[in-house]
Amino acid sequence: MNQQDLESRFQDKIDREVKIEAKDWMPDAYRKTLIRQISQHAHSEVVGMLPEGNWITRAPSLRRKAALLAKVQDEGGHGLYLYAAAETMGVSRDQLLDELHTGKAKYSSIFNYPALSWADMGAIGWLVDGAAIMNQVMLQRTSYGPYSRAMIRICKEESFHQRQGYEILLTLVRGSAEQKAMAQDSLNRWWWPSLMMFGPSDAESTHSAQSMAWKIKRKSNDVLRQAFVDATVPQAQYLGLTIPDPDLKWNEETGHWEFGPIDWDEFWNVVKGNGICNRQRLRDRVNAHEEGAWVRDAALAYAEKKQARKAVVTP
Amino acid sequence: MNQTASPSLFQFALYMADNCLVLGHRLGEWCGHGPVLEQDIAMTNISLDLIGQARLYYQYAAELEGKGRTEDDLAYLRSEREYTNALLVELPNGDFAHTIARQFLFDAWHLPFLKTMLSSPDAGLADIAGKAVKEVTYHLKWSREWVLRLGDGTDESHQRMQTALDEAWMYRLELLMPAPFEQRLIDAGVIAGPDEIRNDWEQTIADTLREATLTTPDDPAVQTGGKTGIHTEHLGHMLADLQYMQRAYPGLEW
């Protein structure tokens, strides 16, 4: 079969909603796009452990401490599922980590913002996991089978994270004036970066059209962003917190919440590496990896010795 | 104090709680920084188990005390002089080998001790042991395997593991030296004495070090004091972190 036939058969499968599997033929560009997206997603889970990790030692009660630890651990687990999904496309985790550590691969920019108060553990769960869910629910139906299946597992845990975050804030707004102010401050800092998580507006987005045709993505950035705002505004109202957007208003006709302009200069600045935590996050990951090298080497050497001894005993 | 409960039992429950919380907290410090993702997750698992166990002991202690204090009051509002954990568990994480040495020496005591606690005439303790023993069986399996991997891995890992073991060694015996509150419970038959644990504990350590090609340290020094609230300089810093919110904003719900 020639290239053109292969490609049209591939597109036909996509159009019929048949999942693409690891062993199936696929265009190089499809493979490349997926490797980039899945690894970016995996890196985001792992780098995403850091801002919340910043509060594990300071969690205000034993119950909260355990819940936060379990949440951050889940994100590590998501990283594992996603690295495994990327590996089905013929790249190794080491290769992908190398790209992260050398700054070639990106991760979600939201994690370059600092986690400054306990309320941030609430806002991150509610808004950051909340925004991630919008994207991930869509990705459960993505065209690549292993990615789709990883997403189905991940989504089950994510909705739990979001509820946990919301519940932290609910406790704060029902508490003292100081606690309520802490919650409002946190919303003020995390609201706009959360909207930016969906990426540039559709008009500016370079990868979107092809990804939609391949059904890697199934909804555009702007559609997802709007769905997030519509879902989140009533939740903020229930908390009695004010969303930091003077232009926010309900549009009776469209049935959507309209929101003010996003500061894309800030977005691109952070993407380019100039956010307050970019360098710190990357340094933390690189340090963990480099300081862990002798441990990984030891495990490998031990496994090889054990294998060799077994071979001697059972010829 | 609850009428029938002995002050020693209360102190013992706190001692076990402090051991579990302090070690669980230390392991939690690794979260996001582990040497490889799988072990990051494994350490968080053990941390979660230990914090869960700490909560059971604190809740039991609060109940025994009967003064309306909660698990969080006991964990967050006692000073370092009131914490009675063994010194071993508060040692800093160091490199991964130090974390493993600390964990292994603790687990090697913890598991056989919990096994004896299963048949304690005190139903509260027996109940906690019943919940914890399976978890701690896994902890020992995990830490023992890592002593083997590091000890019998590369030259570098062997050297690091040996150093970590040498450094932790003088803290291990405190676990087997009963504080007055423990002695009273031993005499009353509520918990097992060190002689019931020692063989199992020594055997585990000796077998593991031999298989790991490590040298048993011959350091005669023994450090104690944790059980009477005289700690290393490290604990105060840990509690400053752990208790920060409750100290900065007293009396609030979180």
Ligand SMILES: [Fe+2]
């Ligand atoms: Fe996640």
Ligand SMILES: [Fe+2]
């Ligand atoms: Fe999450």
